[in-house]
Amino acid sequence: MTAEATPQNMNNAPDWLAALPPLRGKLMPDVVLGDICWFRVGGSADIVFMPADAEDLSTFLAALPRHVPLTVLGAGSNVLVRDGGIRGAVIRLGAAFGEITQTDETALMAGAAALDVRVARAAAEASIAGLAFYRGIPGAMGGAVAMNAGAYGGETRDVLVEVEWLDRDGEHHVSAVDALDLSYRHNGHEGFKVYTAVRLKGARGDKAKILAAMEEISDKREDSQPVKARTGGSTFKNPDGTSPDGLKAWKLIDAAGCRGLRVGDAQVSEQHCNFLINHGVATAADLEALGESVRQRVHDTSGVDLHWEIKRMGEARA
Ligand SMILES: Cc1cc2nc3c(=O)[nH]c(=O)nc-3n(C[C@H](O)[C@H](O)[C@H](O)COP(=O)(O)OP(=O)(O)OC[C@H]3O[C@@H](n4cnc5c(N)ncnc54)[C@H](O)[C@@H]3O)c2cc1C
Incomplete structure (x- = not known):
């Protein structure tokens, strides 16, 4: 169901929905998060709530029983949602x-x-x-x-x-x-x-x-990053942050021989090796396993521990 719904008219709704007062936003059960995240992987959220405005969101939060886990999603461009999805409620802000x-x-x-x-x-x-x-x-x-x-x-x-x-x-x-x-x-x-x-x-x-600076940024990105792919952006943080002379994650990954490495349909981008790509039917488990394999290889070759920049969330498929 993707249309507006009240707790009372949903089938198989979690029990806690009954505790909520009427809301003006959209309450949607069983939303496949892979449909809205950049990687195009990830299981379903029990409930996605899209509030009508800040007041509606406030009403929802105040009434939501404390035991219900809460997650916030934006445009989904920096997250890897696991295949088993997210329990509880996911808040997603829309056009309002x-x-x-x-x-x-x-x-x-x-x-x-x-x-x-x-x-x-x-x-x-x-x-x-x-x-x-x-x-x-x-x-x-x-x-x-x-x-x-x-x-x-x-x-x-x-x-x-x-x-x-x-x-x-x-x-x-x-x-x-x-x-x-x-x-x-x-x-x-x-x-x-x-x-x-x-x-x-x-x-x-x-x-x-x-406008010229924006155009230049856009051109540089198209040349250096797989911007049209199913990706989550930079996978790992640079060990030395933004320091121009510091260690760069992509260089460590390249030196560890990971450029183009694959797990199923998940691959380390050939174009920018700090990006992981879903070529079509990769699962979140494939992408996470690939990322962990990269971390291990970088550790083995350079002694550096890379840290995920991408936020991994949700449960593995049972
Ligand atoms: C092709 C590509 C290129 C990218 N290039 C860059 C880059 O150059 N620089 C860069 O910094 N990032 C880059 N990214 C990563 C990403 O776009 C940024 O981190 C972006 O800011 C994430 O915003 P989002 O709305 O997609 O958040 P999401 O990916 O949906 O969420 C990211 C985190 O923010 C939290 N969050 C989202 N919205 C809210 C909210 N309203 N309130 C509280 N918490 C919230 C989520 O809970 C999660 O922890 C790139 C990603 C891609 C796919």
Whole structure:
């Protein structure tokens, strides 16, 4: 079932749904997460909730029994959902959280479901410089904050002023960027939270120059990354973060002889060997086993332990 549903009219609904009050958003049982994540793998979520707005989300969180596990998904471009799916409730923000508004000469407000590329375009239209790096990142703003997404010398913590979020009880908060403890692909903001909106700040810029920088970023990506493949982006963090002279995960993977390595239909990209690719019928188990094999080989050849950047979630198939 993918249409709006109330707890009362779902078949095989989990018992806890009966505890929920009427909601204006969509409650969808048995959603195959492989259909909405970039890798195109992953089992079903018991329930996906797409709130109508922040108030609806707050009502849902406040009423949801405490024993029900909760997961948040954005555009699904940095996750590997396991084949057995996700128990409990998955929150996914939709178009209601996709608005982007210019708030002054150099600032934008964006909903957490606004795609990074739309934010980059809106900033360019408003002649706001500093956000062009979002041009090639295929996630949404909530995921950008959760991952401190960045590229080509820019990252979210450089442009984020504050973020609006709801906690596990549905309480609304606004936190300044410093409270999130953002570092290279890391967010140190403790506890469960759903980011709902961000305030971003750039600098006054020249629209033509910003658009040219975005074009350049787009071309570079097409040349160097399998951007049209079923992938999850960079699989492992660079051991030395963003340091220009530091160890790069792709170099270690290449030196360990893993370029092109396969497990079933899962392969280490020939084009960029820190990307894993699903050629069509790979399972999440294939992709995870391939990633673990890469980690082992890199450890054996260089002594370095790579850490997953991709967020693995859910259960293995029984
Ligand atoms: C082809 C390709 C290229 C990529 N290039 C880059 C790159 O250059 N730089 C880069 O940094 N990343 C890159 N990525 C990875 C990915 O796009 C980013 O990490 C992105 O920010 C993830 O956003 P998302 O909305 O897809 O989040 P998801 O993948 O859905 O989720 C990622 C994490 O964020 C959490 N999350 C998502 N939304 C919310 C929310 N509203 N509130 C709380 N938590 C939330 C999830 O729980 C999960 O832990 C690339 C991925 C692909 C497929």
